Amino acid sequence: DQQVKQNSPSLSVQEGRISILNCDYTNSMFDYFLWYKKYPAEGPTFLISISSIKDKNEDGRFTVFLNKSAKHLSLHIVPSQPGDSAVYFCAGDGGNQFYFGTGTSLTVIP
């Protein structure tokens, strides 16, 4: 059973606009939530994380928001750039392992 779900398989956004990637989870025991980015033919790379005791974490153009009551997190990319085109995975940290979502493929249109 998927503990982390990304219900949008794909998303297209114009360059310069905001990209919002969403993620829902079922396990309220997750300590941390993470976002990884994956380009074709490469392994995923760590992007940003957020502790379960916070509701926002920002790193440059990337901001992650956590809504614990809704069991929902989102990744905002502002402004979006063509180089951001990739598959984005969210994950929950279950203590000794990550539970990944199925990924959202983001395309940023120049």
Add this chain to the structure above:
Amino acid sequence: DVKVTQSSRYLVKRTGEKVFLECVQDMDHENMFWYRQDPGLGLRLIYFSYDVKMKEKGDIPEGYSVSREKKERFSLILESASTNQTSMYLCASSFVDTYNEQFFGPGTRLTVL
């Protein structure tokens, strides 16, 4: 730069063969992981290791075993490959203290015929 290398990018094997997937990291990481990635299922953890000769089962260990004889090397073994083990296999490593930041290799696309 951290480098995680995997022995093959593409591998084709026959049902029943024994398959070895090798992973090497060069950053002295304590933790190493094996995942498989399948469409519609995301990345799922098969096994991980937090030290030499130590191993822990992940979500889907059935049909797999692992070996970690040296800190930098973590091997995934398919004792008798089956068609449902056709998948992309990803190795990752991390420090214990920065466990959230895992560094992934490029993956091995295994096809079992």
